[in-house]
Amino acid sequence: MWTKKEQLYEGKAKKIWSVEESDDLVIQEFKNDATAFNGEKRGSWANKGTVNTTVASTLFRYLESRGVETHFIEQLSDNEMLIKKLTIVPLEVIVRNRSAGSFCKRYGATEGIIFAEPTFEFSYKRDDLGDPLINNSHAIALSLATAEEIATIQQSALLVNELLQTFFIDRGIILVDFKLEFGKHHGTILLGDEISPDTCRFWDAKTGAKLDKDLFRFDLGDVESAYATMLQKVVG
Numbered sequence: 001m002w003t004k005k006e007q008l009y010e011g012k013a014k015k016i017w018s019v020e021e022s023d024d025l026v027i028q029e030f031k032n033d034a035t036a037f038n039g040e041k042r043g044s045w046a047n048k049g050t051v052n053t054t055v056a057s058t059l060f061r062y063l064e065s066r067g068v069e070t071h072f073i074e075q076l077s078d079n080e081m082l083i084k085k086l087t088i089v090p091l092e093v094i095v096r097n098r099s100a101g102s103f104c105k106r107y108g109a110t111e112g113i114i115f116a117e118p119t120f121e122f123s124y125k126r127d128d129l130g131d132p133l134i135n136n137s138h139a140i141a142l143s144l145a146t147a148e149e150i151a152t153i154q155q156s157a158l159l160v161n162e163l164l165q166t167f168f169i170d171r172g173i174i175l176v177d178f179k180l181e182f183g184k185h186h187g188t189i190l191l192g193d194e195i196s197p198d199t200c201r202f203w204d205a206k207t208g209a210k211l212d213k214d215l216f217r218f219d220l221g222d223v224e225s226a227y228a229t230m231l232q233k234v235v236g
């Protein structure tokens, strides 16, 4: 049994709680709320928290079993997971296999270009600045991470991409792009946060249908049923 002690943080889609039993671990609780465009658009739908908790837990277990070090300990309930407490590196780590979203906007590219090699980029996690794109030397200059930590993060993110692409294509899903966050736990860099339809773009490999948060961002269709589909594909 893990007992929630005190709410340490409340974000747009999650809360973090300390636990009575350990100073080293925290509970990550997933809400049904969603925001997009840096908080300008708000919404919520049934079972979103459950889908994201269960999808992320399943993916963290899969990645751990293949050698990726993560913060995940165990799924505690429909909308809670026990994780190692991290000091988050304030970088959003984005890997892309096909063009979409801000890549298309920034470069005037059409959606769906298949890249010969995955792309890799960082955004500086700063809501007040709109999470601007940042390069390695600027991240080091701002002491957001060391050169060694950046190398570890990049290597881990590209391995995660390889593993997740395999996982999803076996389930009829194209992994278009995704965002990861990393943090430090007793000096070790671990994969943190979540991996879910909130943080990835998923397209049905047969129909091309979108099965992720883009449905909410751009009012493209039934986001609740798309999330339910992703849960069913992942836990199968």
Ligand code: UDP
Pocket (backbone or CB within 6 Å): 092, 094, 100, 101, 102, 103, 131, 177, 178, 179, 198, 199, 200, 201, 213
């Ligand atoms: N992403 C995210 N949180 C963010 C920004 C992006 O989880 O604050 C995810 C997004 O869901 C997509 C990938 O990162 O899977 C790449 O997003 P992009 O840079 O294209 O930005 P967006 O179009 O979401 O603004």
